[in-house]
Amino acid sequence: xxxxxxxxxxxxxxxxxxxxxxxxxxxxxxxxxxxxxxxxxxxxxxxxxxxxxxxxxxxxxxxxxxxxxxxxxxxxxxxxxxxxxxxxxxxxxxxxxxxxxxxxxxxxxxxxxxxxxxxxxxxxxxxxxxxxxxxxxxxxxxxxxxxxxxxxxxxxxxxxxxxxxxxxxxxxxxxxxxxxxxxxxxxxxxxxxxxxxxxxxxxxxxxxxxxxxxxxxxxxxxxxxxxxxxxxxxxxxxxxxxxxxx
Numbered sequence: 001x002x003x004x005x006x007x008x009x010x011x012x013x014x015x016x017x018x019x020x021x022x023x024x025x026x027x028x029x030x031x032x033x034x035x036x037x038x039x040x041x042x043x044x045x046x047x048x049x050x051x052x053x054x055x056x057x058x059x060x061x062x063x064x065x066x067x068x069x070x071x072x073x074x075x076x077x078x079x080x081x082x083x084x085x086x087x088x089x090x091x092x093x094x095x096x097x098x099x100x101x102x103x104x105x106x107x108x109x110x111x112x113x114x115x116x117x118x119x120x121x122x123x124x125x126x127x128x129x130x131x132x133x134x135x136x137x138x139x140x141x142x143x144x145x146x147x148x149x150x151x152x153x154x155x156x157x158x159x160x161x162x163x164x165x166x167x168x169x170x171x172x173x174x175x176x177x178x179x180x181x182x183x184x185x186x187x188x189x190x191x192x193x194x195x196x197x198x199x200x201x202x203x204x205x206x207x208x209x210x211x212x213x214x215x216x217x218x219x220x221x222x223x224x225x226x227x228x229x230x231x232x233x234x235x236x237x238x239x240x241x242x243x244x245x246x
Contacts, residue, residue: 199226
């Protein structure tokens with residue numbers, strides 16, 4: 001029987017979701033918790049890899065287990081065992097071919113920039129003290145819809161077969177002292193969101209024009225795009241599946 005696990009984590013203390021031989025990862029921590037509580041060795045498959053320090057307000061992973069169990073009881077036991085920066089929300093029975101990574105129809109990310117030095121959110125948002133033209137950044141974000149090849153925003157030497165992504169939304173908004181960038185797509189390349197945000201920040205600083213932004217995308221050259229913003233401001237906020245009601 002296959003199950004989806006809906007979870008969230010503060011990524012500050014972890015080197016991303018995926019198992020690392022010499023560093024703490026969310027996957028390793030989850031594997032240990034499930035293996036102890038269910039008294040068998042389990043390896044959870046995540047919906048994707050998040051970089052070191054990136055947070056997830058909503059993440060999915062799946063595992064196979066044949067013996068029956070009470071879902072609320074298991075969720076309670078797991079949350080008692082897991083560290084304070086990881087929470088399991090629920091466990092969902094799915095069909096045997098369901099896959100958290102390959103079946104995701106949409107992923108949504110947010111990037112948070114603090115415009116005021118807040119000592120209580122240093123690990124949850126990126127403090128940036130320079131003034132940014134939010135209207136211009138939103139104009140640039142709209143240009144993303146004109147393209148599907150985002151190689152310029154991808155890490156080099158990555159093992160993907162295509163750099164094509166379909167972006168569904170991309171926009172900035174301001175909430176008090178926080179600038180929030182929301183972007184959703186059917187898939188994302190490694191480091192893609194952080195590179196897009198860094199390039200949009202350069203637009204907001206008037207370092208590059210809207211025409212430059214389009215030229216960067218068409219170049220397919222990572223060296224021409226902007227810097228990669230710090231990981232601790234990035235959140236995976238939602239993953240959608242056609243067969244799961246959320």
